Amino acid sequence: MSITVFVGGGNMARAIIGGLLRHGRPASSIHVVEPHEATRVALQHDFGIAAHAQADAVVEQASLLVWAVKPQMLHGAIESLRHRLAPCLHLSIAAGITTDTLAVWLGSERIVRAMPNTPALVGKGMTGLFARAGASAADRDEAQAVAQAMGQSLWVEQEAQLDAVTAISGSGPAYVFYFLEAMREAGQQMGLSADQAYQLAVATFEGAAALAADSTEPPEVLRQRVTSKGGTTYAATTRLDELDVKARFIEAMQACRDRAAEMARQFS
Numbered sequence: 001m002s003i004t005v006f007v008g009g010g011n012m013a014r015a016i017i018g019g020l021l022r023h024g025r026p027a028s029s030i031h032v033v034e035p036h037e038a039t040r041v042a043l044q045h046d047f048g049i050a051a052h053a054q055a056d057a058v059v060e061q062a063s064l065l066v067w068a069v070k071p072q073m074l075h076g077a078i079e080s081l082r083h084r085l086a087p088c089l090h091l092s093i094a095a096g097i098t099t100d101t102l103a104v105w106l107g108s109e110r111i112v113r114a115m116p117n118t119p120a121l122v123g124k125g126m127t128g129l130f131a132r133a134g135a136s137a138a139d140r141d142e143a144q145a146v147a148q149a150m151g152q153s154l155w156v157e158q159e160a161q162l163d164a165v166t167a168i169s170g171s172g173p174a175y176v177f178y179f180l181e182a183m184r185e186a187g188q189q190m191g192l193s194a195d196q197a198y199q200l201a202v203a204t205f206e207g208a209a210a211l212a213a214d215s216t217e218p219p220e221v222l223r224q225r226v227t228s229k230g231g232t233t234y235a236a237t238t239r240l241d242e243l244d245v246k247a248r249f250i251e252a253m254q255a256c257r258d259r260a261a262e263m264a265r266q267f268s
Protein backbone atom coordinates (compact mmCIF):
# COMPACT_ATOMS: atom_id res chain seq x y z
CA MET A 1 0.00 0.00 0.00
CA SER A 2 1.40 3.44 -0.89
CA ILE A 3 1.74 5.73 2.08
CA THR A 4 0.93 9.45 2.01
CA VAL A 5 2.39 11.59 4.78
CA PHE A 6 1.19 15.13 5.44
CA VAL A 7 3.60 17.49 7.18
CA GLY A 8 1.26 19.98 8.87
CA GLY A 9 -2.29 19.02 9.79
CA GLY A 10 -4.08 22.40 9.59
CA ASN A 11 -6.96 23.70 7.47
CA MET A 12 -5.70 22.69 4.07
CA ALA A 13 -4.33 19.29 5.10
CA ARG A 14 -7.76 18.56 6.59
CA ALA A 15 -9.45 19.52 3.32
CA ILE A 16 -7.13 17.30 1.26
CA ILE A 17 -7.38 14.34 3.65
CA GLY A 18 -11.20 14.56 3.66
CA GLY A 19 -11.18 14.51 -0.15
CA LEU A 20 -8.80 11.56 -0.38
CA LEU A 21 -10.90 9.50 2.02
CA ARG A 22 -14.11 10.37 0.14
CA HIS A 23 -12.37 9.14 -3.01
CA GLY A 24 -11.60 5.76 -1.51
CA ARG A 25 -8.05 6.08 -0.14
CA PRO A 26 -7.79 3.82 2.91
CA ALA A 27 -7.37 5.74 6.17
CA SER A 28 -4.49 3.41 7.04
CA SER A 29 -2.52 4.79 4.06
CA ILE A 30 -2.60 8.38 5.39
CA HIS A 31 -0.37 9.77 8.14
CA VAL A 32 0.06 13.29 9.48
CA VAL A 33 2.93 14.92 11.31
CA GLU A 34 1.51 17.77 13.38
CA PRO A 35 2.88 19.38 16.57
CA HIS A 36 -0.46 20.39 18.20
CA GLU A 37 -1.98 17.63 20.31
CA ALA A 38 -5.56 18.90 19.97
CA THR A 39 -5.21 18.99 16.18
CA ARG A 40 -3.78 15.47 16.14
CA VAL A 41 -6.62 14.14 18.30
CA ALA A 42 -9.20 15.82 16.05
CA LEU A 43 -7.61 14.36 12.90
CA GLN A 44 -7.51 10.87 14.42
CA HIS A 45 -11.08 11.18 15.64
CA ASP A 46 -12.57 12.69 12.47
CA PHE A 47 -10.70 10.66 9.86
CA GLY A 48 -9.33 7.56 11.62
CA ILE A 49 -5.82 8.33 10.36
CA ALA A 50 -2.54 8.14 12.28
CA ALA A 51 -1.23 11.48 13.56
CA HIS A 52 2.32 11.77 14.86
CA ALA A 53 3.84 14.45 17.08
CA GLN A 54 7.18 13.97 15.43
CA ALA A 55 8.25 12.43 12.20
CA ASP A 56 9.18 8.83 12.68
CA ALA A 57 10.01 5.96 10.38
CA VAL A 58 6.76 6.44 8.46
CA VAL A 59 8.32 9.35 6.57
CA GLU A 60 10.84 6.92 5.10
CA GLN A 61 7.97 4.74 3.82
CA ALA A 62 6.09 7.57 2.12
CA SER A 63 5.52 7.46 -1.62
CA LEU A 64 3.96 10.94 -1.37
CA LEU A 65 4.92 13.69 1.08
CA VAL A 66 2.50 16.62 1.22
CA TRP A 67 4.07 19.77 2.63
CA ALA A 68 1.18 21.63 4.26
CA VAL A 69 2.82 24.03 6.71
CA LYS A 70 2.90 27.82 6.45
CA PRO A 71 5.53 29.09 3.99
CA GLN A 72 7.67 30.58 6.79
CA MET A 73 7.74 27.17 8.54
CA LEU A 74 8.57 25.11 5.48
CA HIS A 75 12.35 25.28 5.48
CA GLY A 76 12.52 24.33 9.18
CA ALA A 77 10.03 21.49 8.66
CA ILE A 78 12.07 20.07 5.78
CA GLU A 79 15.34 20.43 7.70
CA SER A 80 13.92 18.53 10.67
CA LEU A 81 12.98 15.61 8.40
CA ARG A 82 15.81 15.76 5.93
CA HIS A 83 17.65 12.77 7.46
CA ARG A 84 14.46 10.70 7.04
CA LEU A 85 13.59 11.58 3.45
CA ALA A 86 13.55 8.69 1.01
CA PRO A 87 12.88 8.99 -2.75
CA CYS A 88 9.23 10.00 -3.17
CA LEU A 89 6.97 12.58 -4.78
CA HIS A 90 6.89 15.91 -2.93
CA LEU A 91 3.69 17.95 -3.19
CA SER A 92 3.96 21.44 -1.69
CA ILE A 93 0.91 23.63 -1.13
CA ALA A 94 2.91 26.50 0.40
CA ALA A 95 2.18 29.82 -1.27
CA GLY A 96 5.14 31.41 -3.00
CA ILE A 97 7.95 28.93 -2.31
CA THR A 98 9.38 27.97 -5.71
CA THR A 99 10.40 24.53 -6.89
CA ASP A 100 13.98 25.82 -7.37
CA THR A 101 14.09 26.52 -3.64
CA LEU A 102 12.27 23.30 -2.75
CA ALA A 103 14.65 21.23 -4.89
CA VAL A 104 17.60 22.59 -2.90
CA TRP A 105 15.90 22.14 0.47
CA LEU A 106 14.61 18.63 -0.35
CA GLY A 107 17.53 17.36 -2.40
CA SER A 108 14.97 16.05 -4.89
CA GLU A 109 13.62 17.01 -8.31
CA ARG A 110 10.35 15.07 -7.96
CA ILE A 111 8.28 18.09 -6.98
CA VAL A 112 4.79 19.32 -7.80
CA ARG A 113 3.45 22.58 -6.40
CA ALA A 114 -0.27 22.93 -5.79
CA MET A 115 -2.35 25.97 -4.94
CA PRO A 116 -5.69 24.74 -3.57
CA ASN A 117 -8.41 26.77 -1.87
CA THR A 118 -10.68 26.35 1.16
CA PRO A 119 -13.86 25.30 -0.71
CA ALA A 120 -11.92 22.02 -0.90
CA LEU A 121 -13.36 21.48 2.59
CA VAL A 122 -16.74 20.82 0.94
CA GLY A 123 -15.38 19.11 -2.18
CA LYS A 124 -15.69 22.29 -4.27
CA GLY A 125 -12.04 23.24 -4.38
CA MET A 126 -10.07 24.63 -7.30
CA THR A 127 -6.39 23.73 -7.41
CA GLY A 128 -3.67 25.10 -9.67
CA LEU A 129 -0.78 22.67 -10.31
CA PHE A 130 2.76 23.08 -11.56
CA ALA A 131 5.18 20.18 -12.08
CA ARG A 132 8.95 20.53 -12.00
CA ALA A 133 10.67 18.87 -14.96
CA GLY A 134 11.98 16.12 -12.67
CA ALA A 135 8.43 14.97 -11.83
CA SER A 136 7.44 11.93 -13.92
CA ALA A 137 4.15 11.43 -15.74
CA ALA A 138 3.10 9.11 -12.89
CA ASP A 139 4.00 11.85 -10.37
CA ARG A 140 1.84 14.33 -12.27
CA ASP A 141 -1.04 11.83 -12.32
CA GLU A 142 -0.72 11.28 -8.59
CA ALA A 143 -0.65 15.05 -7.84
CA GLN A 144 -3.69 15.55 -10.07
CA ALA A 145 -5.55 12.71 -8.34
CA VAL A 146 -4.91 14.40 -4.98
CA ALA A 147 -6.11 17.76 -6.34
CA GLN A 148 -9.21 16.26 -7.92
CA ALA A 149 -10.16 14.56 -4.68
CA MET A 150 -10.85 18.14 -3.49
CA GLY A 151 -12.73 19.35 -6.59
CA GLN A 152 -11.39 20.72 -9.89
CA SER A 153 -7.79 21.23 -10.96
CA LEU A 154 -5.83 23.02 -13.67
CA TRP A 155 -2.17 22.73 -14.73
CA VAL A 156 -0.02 25.76 -15.48
CA GLU A 157 3.11 25.47 -17.64
CA GLN A 158 5.07 28.35 -16.09
CA GLU A 159 5.72 28.40 -12.38
CA ALA A 160 5.16 32.17 -12.03
CA GLN A 161 1.58 31.57 -13.18
CA LEU A 162 0.93 29.84 -9.84
CA ASP A 163 1.16 33.27 -8.20
CA ALA A 164 -1.65 34.42 -10.49
CA VAL A 165 -3.62 31.29 -9.56
CA THR A 166 -3.10 32.30 -5.93
CA ALA A 167 -4.49 35.77 -6.71
CA ILE A 168 -7.61 34.31 -8.35
CA SER A 169 -8.62 31.03 -6.75
CA GLY A 170 -6.19 30.51 -3.84
CA SER A 171 -7.07 33.72 -2.04
CA GLY A 172 -10.28 34.22 -4.01
CA PRO A 173 -12.69 32.71 -1.46
CA ALA A 174 -11.72 35.60 0.84
CA TYR A 175 -12.87 38.11 -1.79
CA VAL A 176 -16.23 36.35 -2.02
CA PHE A 177 -16.59 36.40 1.78
CA TYR A 178 -15.65 40.11 1.74
CA PHE A 179 -18.49 40.80 -0.71
CA LEU A 180 -20.83 38.68 1.43
CA GLU A 181 -19.94 40.83 4.44
CA ALA A 182 -20.67 44.00 2.44
CA MET A 183 -23.99 42.63 1.14
CA ARG A 184 -25.04 41.57 4.65
CA GLU A 185 -24.18 45.04 5.99
CA ALA A 186 -26.02 46.81 3.15
CA GLY A 187 -29.07 44.58 3.66
CA GLN A 188 -29.17 45.48 7.35
CA GLN A 189 -28.91 49.18 6.52
CA MET A 190 -31.90 48.71 4.20
CA GLY A 191 -34.07 47.13 6.89
CA LEU A 192 -33.46 43.35 6.57
CA SER A 193 -32.12 41.20 9.38
CA ALA A 194 -28.49 40.10 9.12
CA ASP A 195 -29.66 36.49 8.61
CA GLN A 196 -32.08 37.42 5.83
CA ALA A 197 -29.49 39.53 4.04
CA TYR A 198 -26.85 36.80 4.37
CA GLN A 199 -29.19 34.10 3.05
CA LEU A 200 -30.02 36.26 0.03
CA ALA A 201 -26.36 37.07 -0.61
CA VAL A 202 -25.04 33.48 -0.32
CA ALA A 203 -27.82 32.14 -2.57
CA THR A 204 -27.03 34.87 -5.10
CA PHE A 205 -23.33 33.92 -5.29
CA GLU A 206 -24.25 30.25 -5.52
CA GLY A 207 -26.81 30.88 -8.27
CA ALA A 208 -24.67 33.31 -10.28
CA ALA A 209 -21.64 30.98 -10.12
CA ALA A 210 -23.78 28.02 -11.22
CA LEU A 211 -25.22 30.10 -14.08
CA ALA A 212 -21.73 31.18 -15.21
CA ALA A 213 -20.41 27.61 -15.00
CA ASP A 214 -23.36 26.33 -17.05
CA SER A 215 -23.26 29.09 -19.67
CA THR A 216 -21.19 29.39 -22.84
CA GLU A 217 -21.59 33.17 -22.70
CA PRO A 218 -19.03 35.52 -21.12
CA PRO A 219 -19.80 37.28 -17.83
CA GLU A 220 -20.31 40.63 -19.61
CA VAL A 221 -23.32 39.16 -21.43
CA LEU A 222 -24.70 37.50 -18.31
CA ARG A 223 -24.42 40.87 -16.55
CA GLN A 224 -26.19 42.68 -19.38
CA ARG A 225 -29.12 40.25 -19.00
CA VAL A 226 -29.60 41.39 -15.41
CA THR A 227 -29.32 45.03 -16.38
CA SER A 228 -32.56 46.59 -17.63
CA LYS A 229 -32.10 49.91 -19.38
CA GLY A 230 -32.38 52.72 -16.83
CA GLY A 231 -33.29 50.19 -14.13
CA THR A 232 -31.98 49.21 -10.71
CA THR A 233 -28.93 47.15 -11.74
CA TYR A 234 -27.85 49.96 -14.03
CA ALA A 235 -27.96 52.32 -11.05
CA ALA A 236 -25.69 49.97 -9.08
CA THR A 237 -23.18 49.20 -11.83
CA THR A 238 -22.96 52.87 -12.86
CA ARG A 239 -22.01 53.71 -9.28
CA LEU A 240 -19.44 50.86 -9.27
CA ASP A 241 -17.92 52.30 -12.47
CA GLU A 242 -17.90 55.86 -11.06
CA LEU A 243 -15.97 54.54 -8.05
CA ASP A 244 -13.62 52.61 -10.38
CA VAL A 245 -14.23 49.44 -8.39
CA LYS A 246 -13.05 47.07 -11.15
CA ALA A 247 -9.66 48.79 -11.44
CA ARG A 248 -9.27 48.89 -7.65
CA PHE A 249 -10.18 45.21 -7.42
CA ILE A 250 -7.59 44.31 -10.04
CA GLU A 251 -5.02 46.29 -8.01
CA ALA A 252 -5.93 44.24 -4.93
CA MET A 253 -5.38 41.01 -6.84
CA GLN A 254 -2.04 42.28 -8.12
CA ALA A 255 -1.05 42.96 -4.50
CA CYS A 256 -1.88 39.32 -3.76
CA ARG A 257 0.24 38.09 -6.67
CA ASP A 258 3.11 40.42 -5.66
CA ARG A 259 2.98 39.17 -2.07
CA ALA A 260 3.33 35.56 -3.28
CA ALA A 261 6.46 36.55 -5.21
CA GLU A 262 7.77 38.51 -2.21
CA MET A 263 7.20 35.53 0.11
CA ALA A 264 9.30 33.40 -2.21
CA ARG A 265 12.21 35.84 -1.68
CA GLN A 266 11.52 36.36 2.05
CA PHE A 267 11.32 32.69 3.08
CA SER A 268 13.92 31.19 0.73
Ligand SMILES: NC(=O)C1=CN([C@@H]2O[C@H](COP(=O)(O)OP(=O)(O)OC[C@H]3O[C@@H](n4cnc5c(N)ncnc54)[C@H](OP(=O)(O)O)[C@@H]3O)[C@@H](O)[C@H]2O)C=CC1
Binding pocket: 007, 008, 009, 010, 011, 012, 013, 033, 034, 035, 036, 039, 068, 069, 070, 071, 073, 076, 077, 080, 093, 094, 095, 115, 116, 117, 118, 170, 171
Ligand atom coordinates in the same frame (compact mmCIF):
# COMPACT_ATOMS: atom_id res chain seq x y z
N1 LIG B 1 -5.62 28.57 3.92
C1 LIG B 1 -5.76 28.68 2.61
O1 LIG B 1 -6.77 29.17 2.08
C2 LIG B 1 -4.66 28.17 1.72
C3 LIG B 1 -3.42 27.86 2.22
N2 LIG B 1 -2.43 27.43 1.40
C4 LIG B 1 -1.12 27.08 1.91
O2 LIG B 1 -1.31 25.94 2.72
C5 LIG B 1 -0.32 25.91 3.73
C6 LIG B 1 -0.99 25.55 5.05
O3 LIG B 1 -1.99 26.52 5.29
P1 LIG B 1 -3.10 26.24 6.41
O4 LIG B 1 -3.53 24.82 6.37
O5 LIG B 1 -4.10 27.31 6.24
O6 LIG B 1 -2.20 26.49 7.72
P2 LIG B 1 -2.45 26.02 9.22
O7 LIG B 1 -1.69 26.96 10.07
O8 LIG B 1 -3.91 25.80 9.47
O9 LIG B 1 -1.75 24.56 9.26
C7 LIG B 1 -0.40 24.30 9.34
C8 LIG B 1 -0.15 23.37 10.51
O10 LIG B 1 1.19 22.87 10.46
C9 LIG B 1 1.74 22.94 11.78
N3 LIG B 1 3.22 22.95 11.73
C10 LIG B 1 4.08 23.98 11.89
N4 LIG B 1 5.35 23.56 11.80
C11 LIG B 1 5.30 22.23 11.58
C12 LIG B 1 6.29 21.22 11.40
N5 LIG B 1 7.60 21.51 11.44
N6 LIG B 1 5.90 19.95 11.20
C13 LIG B 1 4.59 19.65 11.13
N7 LIG B 1 3.60 20.57 11.31
C14 LIG B 1 3.95 21.83 11.53
C15 LIG B 1 1.17 24.22 12.29
O11 LIG B 1 1.38 24.37 13.67
P3 LIG B 1 1.56 25.91 14.22
O12 LIG B 1 0.20 26.50 14.22
O13 LIG B 1 2.14 25.74 15.57
O14 LIG B 1 2.50 26.62 13.28
C16 LIG B 1 -0.30 24.08 11.87
O15 LIG B 1 -1.03 23.26 12.75
C17 LIG B 1 0.37 27.27 3.73
O16 LIG B 1 1.66 27.11 3.22
C18 LIG B 1 -0.47 28.12 2.80
O17 LIG B 1 0.33 29.00 2.02
C19 LIG B 1 -2.66 27.22 0.06
C20 LIG B 1 -3.87 27.49 -0.46
C21 LIG B 1 -4.97 28.02 0.31
Ligand SMILES: O=C(O)[C@@H]1CCC=N1
Binding pocket: 095, 166, 170, 171
Ligand atom coordinates in the same frame (compact mmCIF):
# COMPACT_ATOMS: atom_id res chain seq x y z
O1 LIG C 1 -3.24 33.87 2.50
C1 LIG C 1 -2.40 33.02 2.18
O2 LIG C 1 -1.18 33.30 2.19
C2 LIG C 1 -2.84 31.64 1.75
C3 LIG C 1 -2.42 31.31 0.37
C4 LIG C 1 -3.66 31.34 -0.46
C5 LIG C 1 -4.74 31.46 0.51
N1 LIG C 1 -4.28 31.57 1.72
